[in-house]
Amino acid sequence: MLIKTQADGFLHPVSSDITPQGIYTGRRDMVRLMASGVAGAALAGWAGRQALAQTGPKLAGAKSAVPGAVTMEKVTDYKDASTYNNFYEFGTDKADPAKNAGTLKTTPWTVEVEGLVKKPAKYTLEDLLKLSPMEERVYRLRCVEGWSMVIPWVGYSLSALIKLVEPTSSAKFIEFVTLADPKTMPFVGSRVLSWPYVEGLRMDEAMHPLALLTFGMYGEVLPNQSGAPVRLVVPWKYGFKSGKSIVKIRFTDKQPATAWNKAAANEYGFYSNVNPDVDHPRWSQATERRIGEDGLFAKKRKTLVFNGYEAQVGQLYAGMDLKKNF
Numbered sequence: 001m002l003i004k005t006q007a008d009g010f011l012h013p014v015s016s017d018i019t020p021q022g023i024y025t026g027r028r029d030m031v032r033l034m035a036s037g038v039a040g041a042a043l044a045g046w047a048g049r050q051a052l053a054q055t056g057p058k059l060a061g062a063k064s065a066v067p068g069a070v071t072m073e074k075v076t077d078y079k080d081a082s083t084y085n086n087f088y089e090f091g092t093d094k095a096d097p098a099k100n101a102g103t104l105k106t107t108p109w110t111v112e113v114e115g116l117v118k119k120p121a122k123y124t125l126e127d128l129l130k131l132s133p134m135e136e137r138v139y140r141l142r143c144v145e146g147w148s149m150v151i152p153w154v155g156y157s158l159s160a161l162i163k164l165v166e167p168t169s170s171a172k173f174i175e176f177v178t179l180a181d182p183k184t185m186p187f188v189g190s191r192v193l194s195w196p197y198v199e200g201l202r203m204d205e206a207m208h209p210l211a212l213l214t215f216g217m218y219g220e221v222l223p224n225q226s227g228a229p230v231r232l233v234v235p236w237k238y239g240f241k242s243g244k245s246i247v248k249i250r251f252t253d254k255q256p257a258t259a260w261n262k263a264a265a266n267e268y269g270f271y272s273n274v275n276p277d278v279d280h281p282r283w284s285q286a287t288e289r290r291i292g293e294d295g296l297f298a299k300k301r302k303t304l305v306f307n308g309y310e311a312q313v314g315q316l317y318a319g320m321d322l323k324k325n326f
Contacts (some may be wrong), residue, residue, distance in 0.1 A: 035046030059216035061136030061154035066209045068312040069137040076149040078218050080291050085145065085225050088192055088246060089178075089185035096187075097225035103184045104245070106229040115251035116173075118166035125229050129215060132160040136219065139214060139235040141242075142307045145159045148288045153233050159207045166249050167203070173258035175200045176232060177248035193259050199243040200256030200270070201234065206317055210235055210309060236306040236313045238272045269326035273317070276303035278326045 064070055066213040087097040107203075109125040133283050134154055142148045180196030182188045205211065212233040215222060221287075227244025234242050240260055250256075250295075260268035267281055276286045287300035306313055317325075 002173050016262040021105050030077060036276075036317045047134070050323070057220060057221050059134070059154050061134045061152075061216065064135040066135070066137065068309055069135070069139070070208060070222055071138050071140060071150060073138075073140070073150045074292075076136065076290075081137065081149055081151050081217070082223050082226060082289055084147075085151075086145075087225055087227070088190070089180070089188050089195075089197070089245075090225065091187050092192060095101045098223075100186055101224035103186070104179075104224040104228065105184055106224065106245075109229050109247075111230065111249060113161070113165050113249045113251075114310060116168045116171035116253060117251050118168060118245055119164070121165065127160070128213070128230060132156040134215070137233075139210075139212070139216070139233060140307050141233075141235070141239050142288060142303070143166065144240060144268070144280060144285075146283060146285070147291055148289055148301070149291050150220070151217055153212055153214050154219065155212045155214035157209045157231070158211045158232065158267065159209060159215045161213060161249075162207060165251075171251045172203055172252040172253050173200055173251075173255055174197060174203065174206045175248075175250040175252055176243040176246050177250065177319045178243050179245040179247050190257065193263055196247075198256060199232070199258050202255075202316075203315075205234070208313060208316065210312055236273060236309040238274060240268070271317075271322075271325050273326075274303065274307035275322055275326065277305075278323050 083098040084094045085097040086094070087101065090097040105124070110118075111128060112122045113123075114120045131155065135156055136152050136154050138150060138152045140148060140150050166237040173193050176199045178197040179185065179200075180188045201211070203287040212235075214227070214231050214233045215229065217223075217226060222231065227242075230246050232242040232246065255270060258268075258270060261270055274285075279285050285303055288303050289298075289300055304310075
C-alpha cells in the first residue's frame, strides 16, 4: 500500500487540511485515500494518459510534518502549472512540453542506483512508491528565468532512498540522470544541451528533509510534462536543479558535470541556490513574476533568499561565498 490507512491507527487528512480549500481553484475533489488495488489501477493507467492539462489518477498524500514544507500562499492553478513548463526534451517553448509529452512512456519504469553505495539496486516505480509514506508539501518553485509558482507536490524525502542504499564514506555527491529517448522525446538530440540531462546535489543537500523525491502534484500522479513518473523537487534552488523523469541515481566522490553548467558555466552554477543578490548575466534575479498574476498592473514579487527556505537550509552553506559559489 502507498500509505497507512485508518485501520493502521492513522487517518490522513485531505489536501484542504493543508491549504484552504478555496485555494484549489478549478481542481477536482480533494485527495482521497487509496487502497492498494486502486493504486495498481492508477499505475496501469499512466501510460495511456494524455499529457495536456487534464486531471489524472489520484495519488494520496498525507499532511507533511517537515518544517517549512507547507506555505499558505495561494496555490498556482493546476492548468497554469501543467501547461507552462521547462522540459527541453519536448521543446524549448513553455507550451511545448504539454503539447508534445504525450509520447512519453512511463510504464514500465526503472530507476537504477549505482556508484559508491553498499546496496546498489534497480527499483521499479512500484518499488519506489512503496518505499516510504507519501506526503503532500506545498513548495514554491522559482525558475532562473524569473517566474515562480506554488505547487502542492506529493512524494517523500529523498533521504529515505539514500538511507536504504547505504552510501559509503567516500560518497560526497549524487548525480541524477534523466531519460533521453529520442523515440519518445522529440527534442533529444538538439544542440541546446548535451543529453541525457544530468543534475547533481552535494550529499548533505540531498539528505536534507526538504529535498523531495516526487511522484505527484495536486493530489494526482505527475503529468508527463511535469517530469513523470518520478522527479526531484529541491525548493530552495532554481527549478532546473530538480531533474525530471529520472532513470539513474549515481553516488560519487566528484562533483557531477551538470547539463546547464556544461552548457554555460558563467550563467548556471552547480549550486544555483535562489539568490536575489546574484544576477544572471542577462537579467536581474531581484524580483520574480508569479504565474497567474499576469494582469496589466500586477506587481512583481521580491525574490527571497533560498526561495524563502533560508531558515531551513541556510546552515548548509555557512561560511560559503554565495556569490562565488552561485
